[in-house]
Amino acid sequence: MGLENPQQPGPGAPETNPTGFSTTVTDTTLSEALITLRKRRWILITSVVLGIAYGVYKAETQPKLFEAFGRIEVRSGSSNEYRVSAVQGYASDTAASKMLTEVAILQSDSLMLTVAREMDLSNNPEFLEVKGPVSHTTLDDAGVRQSTVHRLQSNLHITLVPKTDIIRISYTCLSAKLSADIVNTVIATYVHRSYQTRFDSTQRVSQWLSGQLDDLKQQVQTSQERMMDLQRRLGMLGFDPSHNQISTSLEDLSKAAGDARIARIVAESRYRMLAGMDPNTMEGSIETTPGTAPGELNLLRGQVASAKANYAQMESTLGPNHPQAQALKAQIDELEKEIDAEQKRLLLQAKQNYVVARTNEDQTSAALEKQKSDAYKLRDDLVEYTVRQRDFESNRTLYEGLLQRLRTAGVQAGLESLEIDVVDQALPPASPMLRPQSTIIMTSFVFGLLGGIVLAFLMESLDTGLRSVAEIESITELPSLAVIPRSRRAGVSEAAMSTAQRNISVLTQPKSQFAEAFRSLRTALLLSSAGHPPKFILFTSATPSEGKTTTASNLACILAQRDARVLLIDADLRRPNVHHRFGLNGKVGLTTLLTGASKLKDTVQNIPNVPNLDILPSGPVPPFPSEMLSSEAMDAFLNHCGDLYTHIVIDSPPILSVTDGVILARRADAVVLVIRHGKSSKHVVRRARDMLLRSGAPITGIVLNAVDLSSPEYYGYYGYSGYSYSSVDSESWESQTVSASSNGAGGRV
Known part of the structure; x- marks a missing residue:
């Protein structure tokens, strides 16, 4: 019992996870x-x-409270058959959210404030739940307004009747009449607010639409005037931009320009041909200018040829000086002059026709180019006209639409508004609601x-104290060697007891739970190391008053009840207490032995109750206890005791108070950390364990001391307390366990 993990490392083993023991924190169970x-x-x-x-x-x-309630039905406007334009009905989610919105409006601060002002609730004693008259207050005060509205909202309950459009409104107060009046006033205020809100909304929409219509009307008039001005400038009739004077003139000029160019080319070709050809062959050329008789030059040439023939005949017959011959000669010259003149005239006429044709072409081309410029400008004006026409049409359409909307806004607003019907008026309740x-x-x-x-x-x-074994094992990661219950007197008269019997409970109550706990501790320690039981057993604690001296003294007595020889050393050189527990003389002890003032056989003491137990008190308190415990004399003394005794139990000081316990722990085979139930805290125990681990002490485990077995966490821990057996049988198995080590023990000093 109490032995959690007997596989402990032997003395001198290297420092590892505390004794190789591991615990697992389980989840909290019922x-x-x-x-x-x-x-x-x-x-x-x-x-x-x-x-x-x-x-x-x-x-x-x-209190005797009276609850009055009323019901109203809230519908979301008229049906589609009465609407100007049919709309989709409310979906279920939209209807639900709409009803929740109306509930929120009923609970709003503004509505509550209106009710409070109308009924003057801030000066109503029944509403304020006070007796007697109240001082006059006004809701203009922020504090009064807030408290009144809060009281009204806290006692007013508004709920939706499931699967209906009905809202239930109730109010609870000390007056039956006041509760009904408040409910009816809330309903009336809500109905008035609903219609007033819709009316104000319609007025705002109408005003906005009217303003927008005025602006749109001005824009339509301006767009129309601009379009008409541009129409007049373009020479357009009506609204057809394809029929205008510029486009007609452009077609005529284009045709005239083509004809002028052809005429110029023909005239130029005639002139250049006539200017470059032989004059004698001019009569065989192409026709001259239209309107000119092409045969005149040929006639003159025929007359010249006939005259020349007559002249040649006359010259041969009459001679050149004949007057007829000379006259004919003069006629021939005259005809040749006329031919030259005619040729020049024809050439000049062809040139003039060419010049006229070229001038006509230039003027026609210039007029065409000017007309093209006008056409290009016309194209840009037509684009502008189209834009202005579209702007005009858009403004006119928007104006007409808004005008129609404005005319139907009043009717539509009435059809869209909520319809609120009072299903039940609130009546004063007949009896209070308890x-x-x-x-x-x-x-x-x-x-x-x-x-x-x-x-x-x-x-x-919040409790940092350690009370359960599982909790301690989880915090320290060390095995629990034993749970020592709180010692109780068995009703034996203390007058007949010695000092040792009064202080050492295992001597007077060998069959008690307290003694059994120390037997369990003895068994756990003897089996804690493989091969041989520990010889040097050190008891220490984190803080004072945790019961390490009690534990060491009782365990020493339990160990000495066997055939083993046990030495109990009080190594607490600052506050020694072992000699008081056994009623011994503390004038000589460990300090006098280390200083050489006494010898071991003269220093150890014993009691008649436990003959195999030798007790070494601490002796006089030295000025430097730590130096004395860490001296070579202390090492030699412990080595000498190891040869004489089977077990040496050492009571050391608390390790968090002084370093004496850490010094002694390094020389022990087994170190036991004593924890008092309900006293030690988690942080303190963890720090003490860490100090021992860092010093390389062989920590065997922990002992939970002074446990109240009636506490719930230890209920039934010692359920075998009613079972009794002889002292010989109770120790026979433990004697056999360490018989080998006992047989090898030395004799008594």
Whole structure:
């Protein structure tokens, strides 16, 4: 019992995870929760009692409240058959959100403030739940307004009747008439607000539409005037941009320019041909200018040829000086002059026709180019005209649409508004509304119970004390060697006892749970190391008053009840207490032995109750205990004791207070850390363990001391307490376990 892990490393083993022991923190189970509640039962009982007392008080003193209620039906406007333009009906989600919106409006501060002003609730004693007259207040004060609206909202309950469009409005107060009046006033104010809000909204829309219509009307007029001005400038009739004067002139000029160019080319070709050809062959050329007789030049040439023939005949017959011949000669010359003149005239006429044709072409081309420029400008104007026409049409369409909307806004707004019907007016209730006393008490009991449970677990979580073995093993990662219960007197008269019997419980109560716990500790220590039981056993603690001296003294007595020889050394040189426990003389002891003032056989003491136990008190308190315990004399003394005794039990000081315990722990075979139940905290124990580990001490395990076995976490831990057996049988197995080591022990000093 108490032996958690017997596989402990032997003395001198290298430092590892504390003795190779590991624990696993399990999840909180129902049994652990019940243990916690049983341990904190007084908190739970107190909380439940307070809850029940509060419930009884509330049940007896609950006010007589009157609840009046009314119902209204809220519909979302007229049906589509009455609408100007049919719209889709409200979806279920939209209708639900709409109803929730109306509930929020009914609970709004503005509506509550209107009701409070109308009924002057801030000066109503029944509303304020006070007796006698009240001082006059005004809702213009922020504090009064806030408190009145808050009180009104807290007592006003607005709920939706499921699967309907009905809203239930109720109010609870001390006056039946006032509760009904408040409900009816809330309904009337809500209905008035609904219609007033819709009317104001319609007015705002109408005003906005009117303003927009005025602007659009001005824009339509301006666009129309600009379009008409541009139409007149373009020479357009009506609204057809394809029929205009410029386009017609452009077609005529294009045709005239083509004809002029052809005429110029023909005239130029005639002139250049006539200017470059032989004059004698001019009469055989192409026709001259139209209107000119092409045969005149040929006639002159025929006359010249006939005259020349007559002249040649006459010259041959009459001679050249004949007057007829000379006259004919003169006629021939005259005809030749006329031919030259005619040729020049024809050439000049062809040139003039060419010049006229070229001039005509130039002028026609210039007029065409000017007309083209006008056409290009016309194209840009037509684009502008199209834009302005579209702008005009757009403004006119928008104007007409808004005008139609404005005309139907009033009718549509009436059809879209909510329809609110009062289903039930609020009537003063006939009797007050009282909650059953059993319900109030039961509710308070449940809340008290829950509060006690929460407080119990809260106190448990805030408690840093170590009380359970599992918790200690989880914190220290060390095995639990034994759980030592709190010592109780067995009713034996103390007058007949010696000092050792009064202080060492295992001597007077060998069959008690206390003695059995130390036997379990003895078994755990003897089996803690493989091969041989530990010889030097050191007991220490993190802080003072944790019971390490009691544990060391009782274990030494238990070890000495066997055939083993045991030496109990009081190594606490600062506050020695072992000699007081056994009623011995403390004038000589460990300090006198280390200083050489006494010898071992003259220093050790014993008691008649335990003949195999030798006790070495601490002796006088030295000025430097740490130096004395770490001296070579101390090493030699311990080595000498190891040859004489089977077990040496050492009681050392707390390791967090002084370093004596750490010094002694390095020389021990087994170090036991004593933890007092409910006293040691988690941080302190963890720090003590870390100090021992860093010093290389062979920590065997922990001992939980002064445990209240009636506490819930240890209930049934020593359930075998009623079982009895002889002292010989109880120790026979343990004697056999270490018989080999006992047979090799030295003789008594």
